[in-house]
Amino acid sequence: MTATDQDAGFTAFVQAHTGSLHHTAYLLTGNRQAADDLLQDALLKTWLAWRKIDQRAAWAYTRKVMVNLTTDRWRRRRYEAITIDIDDRRRDPGGEAGFEGVEDRAFIVRQLAGLTPHERAMVVLRYYADLSEADVAEQLGVSVGTVKSTCSRALARLRSRGGAAPATRSLS
Structure with a gap:
């Protein structure tokens, strides 16, 4: 594969998946600017590894890079407050399917911002x-039991907040 073919393949990947990757980055960070930075860092790391990775799994690879970068950031800045952009309602065509039936996306982002970065991820x-518990465990390098218990606690915290019950009832 020539360098031109690699460039074309990576460019096609970025054009096809930027919307959904940006939406995932936004959900992980709760902030539009931080999501932009996270996505750029993840795409840079993906580009650097482009020759080594299976292009069919590039989206999953990039998503894992974003989760790892987010984890690294919250470990370094454990006590920094998370800010969210409540008025950030830019539509993401790739993210529409993930929120069918939920009218207020800002509400979901506010609720996710109340979780720890590990729970949020x-x-x-x-x-x-929509990954299985085993896939989440593999992505984050934890056990399946940790995924189950952490998700259960996170959903319980979301439900305990006023108005969160209808949005999270279908998740468990």
């Missing part, structure tokens, strides 16, 4: 990205 991967 698990809930986003499990319920937004």
Whole structure:
């Protein structure tokens, strides 16, 4: 494969998946600017590894890079407050299917921002990205039991907040 073929393949990947990857980054960070930064860092790492990865799994690879970068950031800045853009309602055509029936996306983002970064990553991967518990465990390098218990606790926290019950009832 020539360098031109690699460039074309990566460009096609970015054009096809930027919307859904950006939406995942936004859910992981809760902030539009942080999501932009996270996606750019993840795409850079994906580009650097482009020759080594299976292009059919590039979306999953990039998503895993985003989760790892998010985890690295919250480990470094464990006590930093998370800010969210309540008025960020830019439509993402790739993310429409993940929120069918939920009218207020800002509500979901506010609820996710109340979780710890680790809980948020698990809930986003499990319920937004629709990964199995085993896949989430593999992506995050934890056991399946940890995924189950963390998701259960996170959903219980979401339900305990006023108005969150209708939005999370269908998740368990």
